[in-house]
């Protein structure tokens with residue numbers, strides 16, 4: 001039971017923890033620095049206002065349940081949780097180094113040493129692999145939700161969004177303001193899947209390399225367009241080839257072509273570099289938890305209310321469900337053979353781009369192919385993207401998203417913590433894209449389909465809602 005005692009020293013005791021001070025405030029509550037009275041250790045206690053409705057209450061409790069199930073050196077560890085006074089309290093490891101966003105901002109314009117970037121990224125991948133192995137999608141991976149311990153170890157935190165943020169609209173709806181980390185498939189109303197987390201991690205990796213967000217724009221149209229084209233400013237040339245190549249792969253616009261975390265850690269070109277940065281005990285942890293049992297996955301999935309699960313490509317154990325068996329689940333939305341690019345096509349047809357064709361038809365050498373080898377490119381699906389096209393003609397995206405976004409202290413949702421100042425938020429303006437990397441090869445498929453192993457249906461159709469809004473505006 002929760003006990004709140006106001007002591008003479010003005011410090012507060014809650015369920016065996018003495019509250020020292022407030023670490024920070026989020027949209028759902030506060031983070032408090034507390035000390036356990038039993039072991040004198042310092043922890044962070046998240047105080048979350050419990051919503052009134054039962055279903056929302058269950059969502060709020062998920063963070064505690066999920067965190068309690070994740071035991072990994074690169075995930076913020078769970079200590080306890082309890083409820084009282086209309087709040088949920090989650091006690092967790094205190095990460096002295098704060099969050100990665102703060103750390104990036106502290107750098108001013110000084111780049112991180114390469115080894116630091118590789119070490120942190122390797123640890124992020126290790127933590128993400130752990131949750132993916134448990135069939136959980138983080139859904140809100142960003143530098144603000146990744147923490148640093150006193151030993152400089154990276155820890156993934158904030159599982160409050162796992163299974164809650166499930167559409168572009170919901171992303172736009174959050175306090176974050178700008179959905180910098182939202183992948184093309186989410187804008188395209190496709191299901192969130194494990195590769196969507198990979199996209200977000202790619203954004204964090206890019207931030208570590210450049211101290212900038214990869215995708216930022218003065219307008220919603222422009223932002224969506226850039227994300228759907230995978231178009232970002234070039235990386236500093238001093239970065240090793242492996243990192244440049246990895247970022248390019250992580251920003252493949254079709255999730256099928258993006259490597260999974262398992263691929264990145266085991267068979268990607270960068271794997272050896274990353275593995276060398278993972279401590280021995282973490283490597284052992286990887287080996288120990290590298291395969292998941294279906295019972296464990298099912299338990300977590302049923303807790304999350306997930307309907308659709310696919311098997312991991314790494315399964316070999318007979319105790320695990322076969323991929324074919326799960327593929328028979330007819331409810332699962334399938335990715336089309338080419339890139340999923342409805343939103344991209346619509347935006348392109350809406351004459352928003354100054355650059356050339358999105359559908360190169362000439363055969364080209366892939367960086368996966370040996371020198372001299374050529375292959376035919378797969379074609380973009382050119383069917384008329386009627387829906388978003390007509391939507392864009394009718395609706396002002398900035399107006400629409402203004403309705404969805406909760407602005408904090410009057411902040412412009414399109415200006416993020418790592419954005420240069422000075423953009424505007426009108427729909428029509430497209431900044432000159434001349435220093436953007438528009439690498440056609442990145443738009444081409446390199447199937448990693450066997451690794452797009454689980455996903456969730458997107459229950460919300462943001463385009464439909466925008467259509468409705470524009471109809472309402474006319475009438």
Ligand SMILES: Nc1ncnc2c1ncn2[C@@H]1O[C@H](COP(=O)(O)OP(=O)(O)OP(=O)(O)O)[C@@H](O)[C@H]1O
Pocket residue numbers: 023024025026027028029030031044046076092093094095096098099144147157158175
């Ligand atoms: N385990 C932790 N160790 C150290 N600092 C933490 C920890 N958890 C959260 N914080 C810090 O506490 C502050 C508030 O965190 P909290 O998660 O409540 O909100 P937020 O992430 O800022 O916003 P939101 O919850 O709306 O996403 C942030 O500055 C965050 O960096």
